[in-house]
């Protein structure tokens with residue numbers, strides 16, 4: 001049996017490796033340190049040599065580009081085929097992916113093909129006698145389970161926000177390679193990836209998320225939240241499931257156990273009660289601001305800043321205050337420039 005290998009599968013959008021990959025890399029390095037293993041990052045795509053080299057220059061792992069014209073856009077069948085050609089399970093293997101739509105689709109495909117155990121939505125690793133125990137929430141966050149893999153090959157997905165992203169460090173000797181793979185035509189082909197309307201930034205890459213709950217009262221009030229989000233350059237609009245069920249926003253915006261898991265720098269929850277199913281998707285956010293008219297709302301238990309107000313009155317006042325403040329700021333700047 002060969003030595004343990006830890007593989008991190010990078011998530012990419014166009015010519016960019018998404019920041020969640022550096023979180024998975026941080027976990028991969030932690031697992032590798034306990035197993036005295038090597039870490040390798042796999043990036044699947046087409047004509048990605050520049051991207052692979054850039055990533056290798058800024059991280060302490062070997063980076064392999066898995067290349068084929070069929071891997072330009074994400075397709076579960078094609079990515080499974082391509083990655084398996086590099087992932088040959090000839091020894092103990094731990095494959096780590098982000099717990100995003102990409103990772104949730106790809107992980108079980110890889111696990112089935114590798115006859116591996118598949119442990120999803122991992123939030124923490126504990127080590128007992130050097131063996132990892134993967135910790136994940138169960139029953140909508142009411143319980144936490146420790147799961148041990150009984151196979152030599154294990155595929156795990158990691159909840160965004162559970163690990164701090166690995167800082168960019170200059171690698172003294174970047175290690176990278178490109179492997180060309182052959183993809184046989186499958187049952188499906190991805191022709192185009194389109195952004196959901198109104199989604200200026202993908203939620204898992206947004207720095208600021210403004211989220212709507214049923215408490216907004218009327219879909220017309222979404223405008224207030226959009227104006228609030230527009231203050232921040234990399235922002236996105238999210239919501240609770242109640243808002244999707246009411247048809248006020250599409251399910252692409254939903255955060256929670258049955259929606260997206262997000263970990264922005266700032267999450268502004270507007271009229272959201274804080275049900276466990278919603279908290280499970282956003283509690284990894286760095287700073288949480290909650291605006292809710294009910295002082296006993298559960299969201300206040302996880303919020304860093306609690307605003308007990310009617311959002312329909314409070315947000316316009318906040319926007320007005322911001323407008324006054326930014327005008328004053330630009331006035332002062334222009335005065336400085338002309339003096």
Ligand SMILES: Cc1cc2nc3c(=O)[nH]c(=O)nc-3n(C[C@H](O)[C@H](O)[C@H](O)COP(=O)(O)OP(=O)(O)OC[C@H]3O[C@@H](n4cnc5c(N)ncnc54)[C@H](O)[C@@H]3O)c2cc1C
Pocket residue numbers: 212213214215216217239240241242243254255256257258259270271272273274275276277278281291292293294297309310311312
């Ligand atoms: C299996 C399962 C999976 C689920 N998955 C998810 C999921 O992924 N994501 C998710 O979000 N939910 C999920 N849910 C639903 C979840 O249990 C809650 O029902 C939902 O999150 C409630 O949404 P809400 O907070 O917007 O609405 P509510 O619970 O109705 O809360 C509205 C809040 O707005 C406040 N409010 C009212 N008016 C105002 C005002 N004018 N100004 C300020 N505040 C005001 C109220 O005080 C209240 O706290 C799931 C449920 C189940 C059973």
